Amino acid sequence: MTDDIKPIPLFNLKEQYEHLKPQIHEAALEALDSMHWLLGPQTQQFEEEFARLIGVKHCISCSSGASAIQIALKAAGISEGDEVITTPFTFIATTSSISLTGAKFVFADIDPRTYNIDVQDVERKITKRTKAILPVHLYGYPANMDAIMHLANEHGLKVIEDCAQAHLSMADGVMVGGIGDAGCFSFYPSKNLGACGDAGCITTNDDELADACRSLRHSGRAKDKAYEYDLEGSTLRMDEVQAAILRVKLPHLADWTEQRRKAAAWYAEGLSGVPVVLPPTPPAGYEQSFYVYTIRAEKRDELQAYLKERGIGSAVYYPVPLYKQPAYKHLNLNPEDFPEAEKAAKEVLSIPMFPEITEEQVARVCETIRAFYEQDATV
Numbered sequence: 001m002t003d004d005i006k007p008i009p010l011f012n013l014k015e016q017y018e019h020l021k022p023q024i025h026e027a028a029l030e031a032l033d034s035m036h037w038l039l040g041p042q043t044q045q046f047e048e049e050f051a052r053l054i055g056v057k058h059c060i061s062c063s064s065g066a067s068a069i070q071i072a073l074k075a076a077g078i079s080e081g082d083e084v085i086t087t088p089f090t091f092i093a094t095t096s097s098i099s100l101t102g103a104k105f106v107f108a109d110i111d112p113r114t115y116n117i118d119v120q121d122v123e124r125k126i127t128k129r130t131k132a133i134l135p136v137h138l139y140g141y142p143a144n145m146d147a148i149m150h151l152a153n154e155h156g157l158k159v160i161e162d163c164a165q166a167h168l169s170m171a172d173g174v175m176v177g178g179i180g181d182a183g184c185f186s187f188y189p190s191k192n193l194g195a196c197g198d199a200g201c202i203t204t205n206d207d208e209l210a211d212a213c214r215s216l217r218h219s220g221r222a223k224d225k226a227y228e229y230d231l232e233g234s235t236l237r238m239d240e241v242q243a244a245i246l247r248v249k250l251p252h253l254a255d256w257t258e259q260r261r262k263a264a265a266w267y268a269e270g271l272s273g274v275p276v277v278l279p280p281t282p283p284a285g286y287e288q289s290f291y292v293y294t295i296r297a298e299k300r301d302e303l304q305a306y307l308k309e310r311g312i313g314s315a316v317y318y319p320v321p322l323y324k325q326p327a328y329k330h331l332n333l334n335p336e337d338f339p340e341a342e343k344a345a346k347e348v349l350s351i352p353m354f355p356e357i358t359e360e361q362v363a364r365v366c367e368t369i370r371a372f373y374e375q376d377a378t379v
């Protein structure tokens, strides 16, 4: 890479932080000085504001996206001996959170077009022990919620949505996180709404489930009782400083999402005619949040190296599907049962995407990808 070319990162957290720094500092200091460090006014107000934005009755803040999934499953009654069907093409928190409830996760393959769980394969995996389906809205593209809810209703299953990558995505005109029994969001710093540390939340319209979530994140405490426990919970609360910081960022989330969608349109135009597969176009009523912009590319690893040499960041989400992870070796799962996840893991590549990305930067990424394939065609 020559010195005069500015790198284009995959994410750009610094620009957003610099822009909001005075407000973030003020909010964090105010939260500290208030000495309400846990479950105070910032948390309460954040929960109200986020619930309003998603269009649900309840938001229960917690310590991370992983803890949100664990709490929501437990609150929905999932425990030892139960099976939860999910995708193997996701971050490990999806499955480790299932295991932490004592339940067993069961994988269904993915739809090769959307990278989300294949509902027909979910149906094949249902047994007497199945208690829930856990779809992940991967890359911010909503899972096929219409078909998932239909199947769940038919079989009396709970649906817990993993919305960690899908703030403000919509399926059938409804915001994700408000479709299943509960939605689980991550506010990990790189997420579309990111804290300055770990944080997450659960969204739901179910009053009873919301009460159980509030208790489970707070050691299992009975409502309004200091040392009586209705449930066995843990210490999984969001702290006031993170809630205060998230409240500074929340009013910008809709604009940031629009910027991501605009950048995605620039990519679609700039990559037209290039032999890569673009993210799917959602049907009417569906909206994606573009947590990342993921293409499917032949010679993916060579392309990634070519981009890196030219200062362009990229990443593979995910190079090793969960059934192949050393952590799950003891399960003896067969990769041949998941042919679409196998293929996707070899071909997907996420390229720079962040709200502040400029049209010129996107054009440079597109030209570089085009040049990679043209150079290939002339050899």
Ligand SMILES: Cc1ncc(COP(=O)(O)O)c(C=O)c1O
Residues within 6 Å of the ligand: 064, 065, 066, 067, 090, 091, 093, 094, 136, 162, 164, 165, 185, 186, 187, 188, 198, 199, 200
């Ligand atoms: C799909 C998915 N699920 C769950 C999580 C867990 O979120 P957290 O890192 O906040 O625990 C993440 C975050 O990386 C994720 O991408």
